[in-house]
Amino acid sequence: MRKIIKNSKYPGFVLQCNEQLVLDSGKTLDEFEIAYQTYGELNDNKSNAIFVCHALTGDQFPAEKNPITKKTGWWDLMIGPEKTIDTNKYFVICSNVLGGCVGTTGPNEINPKTNKIYGIEFPTITIQDMVRVQKILVDELKIDKLLSVIGGSMGSMQVLQWAATYPKSLRSIISIAGALKHSAQNIAFDEAGRQSIMLDPNWKKGNYIIEDTKPENGLSVARMIAHITYLSDAAFQKKFGRNLQEKQDLSFGFDIDFQVESYLRYQGKSFVDRFDANSYLYMTRAMDYFDVSEQLVKNKESIIENKIRFLVLSFTSDWLFPTKESRGIVSLLNSIGSLVSSAEVVSDRGHDSFLLDEPQLFKITSGFLKGIKL
């Protein structure tokens, strides 16, 4: 049984599913919930729906003010009235991913079997599991064909997975700063982050919520490591250089001397307040396991038959998901004979560029959307 209700914890809605979900791992969830938010209006023939997939630390509130953090939504520059993804024209759906920590079933929710918080009893999930749940939501909203599925970074993985798993249910996808599979270097960064969390004594083998503690140090170091990979040498140099933090002289100690240290520590600290450590483990693992190449090739007939249009975007200074990876996507899509467009946006701000004010990104994206008739 499925039921959509108003979200009691956060703004937006929840789809409650009282049914078994079989995951890629073979394990199952006996019931699950999907927290989501929508922007704009669905038109009469339901042809204007765009599904937006969030990245690792995003949530279901890309546009307007985030009701939890009270900060501007992570993609408010992109989504809104008369913006690139124009909510006067399109109906935008965004849901918290499976395994997330903002209302969708994840490791910090209650396990109905034991009535205890899942913790690391939560089954390992994949990007495809996340997309399966999103498809259930789209079905429940009675939308046969999405106009587009759009996302950057981990969002791009979901986007490509949508095309591979449900080619009949969408007309186009926009993959931004993504890859067909997670690279060895990226898995390595994820592992460093996970180890940092799991080696924090407050992690308590994943039972920190029950034991009323929090692996704050571990999670914050994980975030610091990750945050470095989101920027670029040029971005760090431009923002901080070797400037000292509120001092004239070096301290000859290990307190904060440089502005960049202060910035990183702040990034780590503020992350702890809004993100769950176990969720971080599960989601990075899902990214590590991601490799969609074979499935895209396997489903090529359906992809071609449904005339899915792909737009693949990358940024010149992104070294986490470099243009080389996007070229790999384009090459594979070409080899299966699909309709593909691509562009590389010049930016010195690294992987994070996809979230920032990058006029070319907006221009290319809106151009592509304009080319798809409602």
Added chain:
Amino acid sequence: MRNDYKIILDIIPNGSKVLDIGCSSGELLSLLNKKDDVHTQGVEINQEEVVKCLENGLDVVQGDINQILEDFPHNQFDYCILTQTIQTVNAPDKLLNLLKKVGKNIIISFDNSNYYKKVFNFSVRGSFDNLLEKSEGDQWFNTQNIHPCSIKDFTVLAKKVGFTINETYDVRKNKKFIFPKSPSNIFCNEVLFNLST
């Protein structure tokens, strides 16, 4: 409509898969899409042009020709089109070899450097700039057209790479000619080759 476009539309049959290299704002691609069941793909290095293509619902990959062609799978396209571009690339021979892998038929147009008016101007005025006639301000030291060639030059290279020359057109006159039987190497200003692999 541009003469070379007219010729190309006549050459390409319905149902073809076509790659337009250096497709600009996608004018030719849009014309080709009006034919039955033609699948088009563009390649363009200028991002502003890419945006124009996208707005018109065209599929276009942004980037450097050589790199993109290397990424394309073999025998992917029935026709590859290269208008007014071959003279601008670093290694025309390398590009032709790549095109041979990607496409079954290749359509190439360029300005004939041995066109008598140009040669005359070159010899009388004494400046290489007279051999170039592209954009304003184009001079020997800053021109994009770094590899000007004649119909004869190109014919030799195309055969060396292993292409069969099916047809040759005088673009300005919109007329076929047979080289080297006709004196086209002197009298044809803009040439279009229809090659197959």
